[in-house]
Amino acid sequence: xxxxxxxxxxxxxxxxxxxxxxxxxxxxxxxxxxxxxxxxxxxxxxxxxxxxxxxxxxxxxxxxxxxxxxxxxxxxxxxxxxxxxxxxxxxxxxxxxxxxxxxxxxxxxxxxxxxxxxxxxxxxxxxxxxxxxxxxxxxxxxxxxxxx
Numbered sequence: 001x002x003x004x005x006x007x008x009x010x011x012x013x014x015x016x017x018x019x020x021x022x023x024x025x026x027x028x029x030x031x032x033x034x035x036x037x038x039x040x041x042x043x044x045x046x047x048x049x050x051x052x053x054x055x056x057x058x059x060x061x062x063x064x065x066x067x068x069x070x071x072x073x074x075x076x077x078x079x080x081x082x083x084x085x086x087x088x089x090x091x092x093x094x095x096x097x098x099x100x101x102x103x104x105x106x107x108x109x110x111x112x113x114x115x116x117x118x119x120x121x122x123x124x125x126x127x128x129x130x131x132x133x134x135x136x137x138x139x140x141x142x143x144x145x146x147x148x
Contacts, residue, residue, distance in 0.1 A: 001015060002015070002073060002074060002075055002076040003015070003074075003075055003076060004075070004076050005075040005076070005077060005082070005084070005122070005146060006120075006146070008075070008110050008113075008122070009110065010110050010111070010112055010113060011109065011110065012109065012110050013107065013108070013109040014074040014075065014107075014108050014109070014110075014124075015074060016074070016105050016106065016107045016129070017069075017070035017071070017073055017074050017105045017106040017107075018070075018073055018105065019103040019104070019105050019131055020066055020069065020070065020103065020104055020105065021101065021102075021103050022058045022062070022063070022066075022098050022100065022101070022102050022103070022104060023100065023101055024044065024056060024100050024101075026058075026062070027041055027042065027056060027058050027059070027062065027100060028042055030058070030059055030061075030062040030065075031059070034059070034061070036059055040056065040057055041056055041057060041058070041059055042056065043056070044056055044100075053097060053099055055099050055100050056099070056100045057097040057098060057099050057100070058097070058098040058099075058100070058102075060094040060137075060138065062098075063094075063098055063104060063128050063137050063138050064089060064092065064128075064138060064140070066104070066106075067086070067106060067126070067142055068086065070105065070106035071084070071106070071108075071142075071144065074106065074108060082146060082147075083146075083147045084144050084145065084146050084147070085144070085145045085147065086142075086143070086144065086145075087121060087143035087144055087145040088143045089140050089141065089142055089143065090123075090140065090141040090143065091139075091140055091141050092138065092139075092140035092141075093138065093139050093140065094137070094138055095135055095136055095137065095138065095139060096130060096133060096135040096136060096137050097137070098128075098130060098137045102130050102131065103130070103131040104128050104129065104130055104131070104137060105128070105129050105131070106126055106127075106128055106129075107126065107127050107128075107129055108124035108125065108126040108142065109124065109125050109126075110122060110123070110124055111123045111124065111125045111141060116145070118145060118147055118148060119145055119146045119147040119148035120145070120146045120148070121143060121144075121145050121146075122143070122144045122145075122146065123141050123142070123143050124141065124142045124143075124144065125139075125140075125141055126138075126139070126140060126141070126142045127139045
């Protein structure tokens with residue numbers, strides 16, 4: 001169940017996000033948005049023949065950009081009074097490719113929070129898990145600013 005962001009304690013792990021399916025349509029939209037049409041992401045037939053994965057894989061940054069969707073189902077926010085901004089990502093590493101039709105979810109632990117002029121900065125140590133695999137797709141520290 002989503003927890004009130006202000007009630008999350010340092011060292012506390014949030015409930016994992018729901019699983020998000022990364023299908024070819026989502027990968028293609030990301031390729032169009034970023035201009036990164038490298039064949040390993042968008043050429044299904046070539047990947048069947050030449051890719052070591054035998055299928056297309058998602059852009060690493062596509063997985064990272066799904067954080068807001070995941071975050072909003074891990075924490076409870078009152079949209080009439082609370083606004084959260086992405087503040088950045090630190091120490092990001094891509095460890096395992098997300099293959100087309102994989103499901104991913106975010107597992108986040110609050111590493112620190114600090115008061116800033118604009119509000120409260122939350123730093124979540126996060127890994128992006130891939131359903132059915134032991135190695136995470138991504139690990140990193142995601143920064144979110146709750147505006148005052």
